[in-house]
Amino acid sequence: MNHAADHAADTLGDGLSPLAVARPESIEQLCDVVKTRAVEGTPLFPQGGRTSLDYGGIPDAAGVALDLRGLARVVDYPAADMTITVEAGVTLASLQDVLAREGQRLLIEAPRDAEATLGGIYATNTSGPRRFGAGRPRDQIIGVSFVNAAGEVIKGGGRVVKNVAGYDLPKLLTGSMGTLGAIAQLTLKVRPVPEASALVWGTVAAIEQVAALLDALNTSATRPIAVELLNEQASRRVADGLDLPHGAWTLVVGFEDNAKSVAWQVARIKEEWAGRASALATLENAASTPLWAALTNFADAAPGDVSILANLRPSAAAAFAALLDASRWEVGAHAGSGIVRAHLAVATTLEVLAPEVETLRARAVADGGNLTLPRCPTAWKKRLGVWGAPRADWEICRRVKAALDPGRVFNPGRFVGGI
């Protein structure tokens, strides 16, 4: 079978080697592999583009990797219905290419889109800057098929944009970290590519001013699709190779619509920001593409091996970002949605990091959110608690896992509460 080149890279993540790697090239083959292996009681680890194999808790048993990149067919693309059905191994970039030929796109962003597969993106619930105006992966999915531990294909939802028959399995599988089954096929809503796209970049010296500008953006006359916040280290990384100004903080807002609307909104935001943000720069249409990509790829930027992710109320994002010492952390936030991400840019020890994480997490929890570690050395995972402060509803999560994967076949140990 294919992908021979990176057999050397075969891993379950967290330094674990797979007992074997199965490379099914059809859903039927996938079912066969699962049936055979599950009967033996072997844990199974679904894999896509292998961009996030270390994400989550440490697997608590060795097992077989299911490399799903061979499931790469576009099953059905009725462009006039604005839906597409694809197998889970299709990469985001190749999917966007298919859609672009019809003037359409999927409103999902992920770093390393040439490698990241739709199955992996959905399992990990990956999102990018456009989530503020366009929604998250859960808002684009209308149908799912996954293979359960019995090797059966389980289907939820359908291929039409509105459908309330049965429980919403597509939502349940979104962000399930591969712990309920191997996602085999997805049906997604797609949208026309807008006529125009623009990003407005402005620097701000003081965090209080950032907070005030974010408050004002909430009721701006414009309707941004993205509201991003970067500290200086992050802005330098994101704008690498682009000729953009830097300051202590940078706000970036994105607009997408027909050309007249976007032109008006760009002019309008500059008025709203006049005297409050400096060094304004605007990137439009093709010129904005590299910056959109850089904002998306920031999630995967790798200055070190520790990253934290806080989910907060949007009003708390600026103050939270300011808690992070700019000489140590690169901070990038989907500020409109209250999602703050930071990469540790300096070497540290667990003894230094653990109390810092604890303090930050307590702040996030006090705001009604949480703080997870999308990236963290394997040896530190247990102590730092990669999934954040335990939530009461994890007990229900455990029961859901027990209902759909009672034998703990899929990705054992990866998800919240040791699921």
Place this chain on the structure above:
Amino acid sequence: MSTAVVNAAVRLVDELTAIVGVENVLTERDEKLVYECDGYVIEKNLPDVVVFPTSTADVVAIVKLCGRMGVPFVPRGAGTSLAGGTLAVGGGVMICLTRMKRIVEINIRDRYAVVEPGVVNVWLTRALAGTGFHYAPDPSSQTACTIGGNVATNSGGPHTLKYGVTVNHVRGVEMVMPDGAVIETGGLCEDDPGYDLTGLVVGNEGTFGITTKVIVNLTRDPEGGRTLLAVFDSVDAATETVSGIIAAGIVPAALEMLDQLMIQAIEAAFHFGFPVDAGAVLIIEVDGVDAGMEKDTAAVAEIVASKGGSVRKSIAWYTRKEPEYVAIWKSRKSAFGAIGRLSPTFCTQDGVVPRTKLPHILRFINEVGRRHGIRVANVFHAGDGNIHPILLFDERDADQVKRVLLASHEILDECINVGGSVTGEHGIGVEKMEFMPKLFSPEDLAAMVALRTTFNPTGLCSPSKMLPSGAACLERKGPGRHSPA
């Protein structure tokens, strides 16, 4: 009835009364009559008792009592379900949430509101007036239906094409599980670690537990919009226009269609100025920032003209309070009410087809109606491919009822044949359970049963709904009134 049964019934009522107070319990037959069915009138059954909790603690005590006594219970909001979702199959306790009706919190900066389940959808819209924000899901029944009911059924409405359905706007719920445990899924912030239980709970049709609080997203109002009334000679021309608009890369906020019978009923009721001789009309709404409106409006008008239609009205709006804007939507959203002029009873179907199959399914509906001698009016969410054929009949005529059911089933089967679904927003309820095996494999259904059992292991919470198999299924007697209560 044996003495033991009578004693148990008396004790149930006594204990319920002790929990919620005598003013919040209904036991008399004539008081309960309204609760024998919902908007789906083909099946009826009286609950043994109706209770109105006023707090989460009340709900906990009620379901614990039902659990102890082994009595089934069914949650009910406003009872506008069109699928028999609130039918008290097997009698038991109906838990009516309409007295838990506080808007607990509105937070504009963080774009959420916390509401109790009995809050009527439009109350939230009203409470938000002037803030620049709204709660996006706006089912046509919004002046009556509750947000708890909307969450249970994952309601849609005319504006889902651009803005999505209920599940896209719910951040979290508080739910009383059938064993009395109170759980919270999701929360005030997005992306809580764990499964998307909120996504799973929305649309459960009351089979998981009783929703007692909901955190909903608030959506920024558009700066303005244009609402067009486009008139066509034929249904075909209108459905082709729908496909044309989507294919042109325009995503309207709403794209609704009414056929001639519907236009006539609505015009007789509301005198908006709908052309009663037209074959069909489309209500096409675009919204966003004002600067972009002209362009989208012109593009839509061009497509309408290219399919032989004409734009009869173009309403520019900024506040949604403009009289013509209010009037056109009142007419559209009251369409089912206007049906009363045509027929004593009606049954609405809720199939979905890929948008490109609309011309086909409408011709099919027309043919089925003719064959069964049933008049059918159509008013529906065309942009989503979500049809609502309204079958007109007289429920006192058993033969008509039979023909309506036959016609309905043929229509829904055809929706499945062309790759669609039997319900876009009204739910499976009791009405469409037999279609589940046509949409889903035994394995799919087993997974769903396993999920229901996770939340509702005894099956006492809303038995015999949605899933045609599993522990929680009681024998139903089919159409008509179940017991001669």
